[in-house]
Amino acid sequence: MQNHALDILQNTFGFHAFRAPQDQIVDTVVNGDDALVIMPTGGGKSLCYQIPALVRPGTGVVISPLIALMHDQVASLQQLGIRAAYLNSSLDPGTAAAVEAQLRAGQLDLLYIAPERLIQARTQGLLGACKVALFAIDEAHCVSQWGHDFRSDYLSLDLLPRQFPGIPRIALTATADERTRQEIIERLHLQTGRQFCCGFDRPNIQYRITQKNNARQQLLRFIHNEHPRDAGIVYCLSRRKVEATAEWLQGQGYTALAYHAGLGADQRRRHQERFLREEGVIIVATVAFGMGIDKPDVRFVAHLDLPKSIEAYYQETGRAGRDGEPATAWMVYGIQDVVKLRQMLETSQGSEQHKRVERHKLDAMLGLCEITSCRRQALLHYFGEETPDACGNCDTCLTPVQTWDGTVAAQKALSCAYRTGQRFGVNHLIDVLVGKETDKVRQFSHQQLSTYGVGADLDTGQWRSVYRQLVARGYLTVDMGGFGSLRLTERCRVVLRGEENLALRRDPTEQKVRKQRGSSHQLSGDDGLLWDALRACRKKMAEDQNVPPYVIFHDATLMELVAYRPANPDQFARINGVGQSKLEKYSDAFLEVIRRHEAGGDDSQVAPPHTLAGSPE
Template identity: 55%
Template sequence: MPSALNILKEIFGYPVFRGQQAEVIMHLASGGDCLVLMPTGGGKSLCYQIPALLRDGTAIVVSPLIALMQNQVAALHEIGVRAAVLNSSLSQQEAVVVEQKLQCGEYDLLYVAPERLLTARFLNLIARIPVALFAIDEAHCVSQWGHDFRPEYIQLSVLHERFPKVPRIALTATADMDTRKEIIERLGLNTARVFVSSFDRPNIRYQIIDKTNSRTQLLSFIQAEHQGDAGIVYCLSRKKVDETATWLVNQGVRAVAYHAGMSMQQRSINQEKFLREESIVMVATIAFGMGIDKPDVRFVAHLDLPKSIEGYYQETGRAGRDGQAANAWMVYGLGDVIQQRRMIEESEAQLKFKQVATRKLEAMLSLCETTTCRRSRLLSYFGEADTTPCGNCDTCINPPQVWDATIEVQKALSCVYRTGQNFGAGHLIDVLRGNLTERVQQWHHDRISTFGIGKDLPEKAWRAVFRQIVALGLLTTDSEGHGALYLTEASRAVLKGQQTVHLRLQTKLRKSSEKRLDDVALLDSAERYLWEQLRMWRAKTAKEHGVPAYVIFHDTTLHELVRLCPKTEDELRQVTGIGVRKFDKYGDHLMEILRSS
């Protein structure tokens, strides 16, 4: 594919294709349909951007988020590609101008929201122009079983019906087998080729720890491993987002908040701050993040348990998009398990949806409680059977011990039964440990047979026992939201001594889990000076252009400039990320910095 490779080198500034990119591009450019599953940061955008430049007409890119469209278009403008957006962020007059230019063939790519695309006006408009291809980004949104269902995505089958000869590419970074089948069915991609890249992100270190005090644990993690780094912190509720962001600011961390309860203007201001400035920590609900292209996010932290592995994978995948070392860190406790199970029970969804949600939650809990490599467990969920320990997750770095907890579990289950299945873990632990609290005396639970039979285990150990047996489905929560635990059918075999139970023994992480040295930490004084000069120039240039710094150049390009220190223009042209347009725009500035350093 000499022409595609030429575009990759000359326009995008990359020397070679990665993984299956070349094969996808050839198939799509030749007029074939395809479904592409590729991890975040794997180069999905090039799979349709290059065919858009190879084929006649305008490529229509369907995207669910305004921020994603605007960032993509800004990056394309920097390298000289004719692109535009058509969404609710434009005034009526601006939208008319875009439509006129579209009809005149002035765009290679047009990014459009699904709501706009599905209007009769827009469908009639593109029926009058040559369409190069349709790209449906974030295709998992079509699945009702997915973690980010968007009803309007279901209607995108109209593209195949009205434009049967125009090739289509659906792309996603997160889809299990059921979701893939639904994407194919709903978008009419039955004859499409399916390209599945590895879901592995080897640069991300996965770490899940016991929740004690989530805020102080988060602060310790940031201070120890990510001082001055950009990161994202996910919380389940809007209130927790606001409180956590405020608390981090009071502790000296540059943090901002993002959730759907804020005004659109404030959300936009905080998002722009996160994208354009360095060392910002974004505290958010899952309303934030899809389509965020910021490559230098060094960590993603979860203060609450995600609902599914798909959600967890997509959210953690926002770390380390540049391929540099990054952390996926989470605190997880009994309350998380109870809360998620209660949310499923209390939802008004049909039984089938509740069953799917329960299955997905159980897979997430299995990932949290696994005693084997977390990466292997994560990959197996997406159909990759790689059992080789990764050596870069907490269970590989510090393998957890497993103990036969059958007797302790029997004690816990018996205590739930003896107290009438009306109490939460805190009270049950008081009974088991023989704590003569006011509540224990009020309910006369100091007189039952399970009072004090677990005094040999500390409270923290008992909380770990309850967390794990709820995760295992031996206990569940009441449907009235009071947090009471009660027995399930599965607990019967354990109580009768017909089934043994092995649980994880929590241990402290060894020092080997400390932050790995990144490229900057390995620089000598002269190299660090050049690195800082390049970053200052990039920040100034980005501000002048009104775009995030990474749109000018990624950190990986700056690292390569420091490493190679090109002396001539020909050498500069060989640096990854410097295509013809960027060389013409910035070559002189870069050579001046390189020669003076």
């Protein structure tokens, strides 16, 4: 069995060796046992059920939450010569009947299906009459009612061990803290299955968070300087902001498309297809966009507003760099983001227990933003993973944060909130502190307070930073009466009495970090010319077949073609991601591109090293 699995990995998927613990997971499922797999995006989760489905007799059934994800997975598998299909609402009755006939005849290696279809009695009867190799539950965190992507249909998947006893089940996700992992195990009855928690680190992603100061211009500088030709995702909190930002980016010369739940289904589908199939498209979206997005060459994810939890942040930033190439997770945030999220939380219909959990998650997200040590260490610690060394690839590592003694400033800020009656938001408090005589200041006679004008030594931006950090550290809280007023907590007493000194972060005027090396847009000269030629070849083939370009080859494969420049099919076969099917389909065309580029040059080649199994997630 093990040799058969390795043969499939090498000859079908084009990888020379498993990444640990892929081989253990594959063996577990091939032998008929259940498994829970927590593996970071890009770590090769899909192979952990695709290969067992090909080794075991019958059809592997994959429960997947989104139609777009099914389409991408099936298209990629078909490119490899694997007999794959899907059953979902996008199919007309005739096509669905043909897929069902293939299933009954044992002509499918893998079938992708939505959870809502699986729970139908007709579908269960269909599967019961067929030979099923395994059940794979993708995006398994959707079963968690504490999670950010909860899907009620996933709760019914506990029927699998009852209706199909003896058939192995493998549940997979990239995002699950300890609470979510336990909930997955309990709800899917995986108590006797093996657990594989492979870590959460995404070392190719550079994490950067900075304070919001004209967010649009900050975003423009970031894209222009670092990702001018790359595909990316920009997340905003509201639909209105999504549309305004997309329109503004279009005016700046970028191909930017809006995506949110308020758009019509056809428009959302068109925008998503353009994002997947065209080069250099930027999607501006609410959290409605993302789960299951299979595009491997997203080079950046930008947040213009604060996510509501570290789980959401990790999931959304994880859509960058799925191919393992360098990518950036960039975010700006401010105190108004905190105010808005807490207002939304407190006015929601959730139970008090749910709100308490969500408050804790938002506080943890704030802590990640304000931390002065390595962000990656803090992010991994949240998911229960400890790493002794700083990563060297986040903003706080690349540009260590400076601090200043903010004790007196904090006392002034807290006193101002107290003396104005704890009834006002940050903008008015800053006006009082700097001595600005606005209509509101005069209306409430706040120019007569002892705190009026005592903060003239700091500017508005510095006071905004002080208040943001006081909220993040729990000295102030946001009142949820609808006006976002700041109220003192019990914790602030020690600061007001001078019993505790506060070292506050000094916000940089402009964030400067070292750019990552090795990303495709930084290729230049001869390498850059070959890169463009290979992309053009890939794009033509993708258009001819009506599939996204990365279904032909990932960027990582093209990067290897640039680096090693194979001269014959044998050398081409050693490139990462080239299996037997793709070797037969595409080697001639890509080798011809390389030959034309190399015409008159030295044809000697250096064979690429053996590669480990990545993931055509």
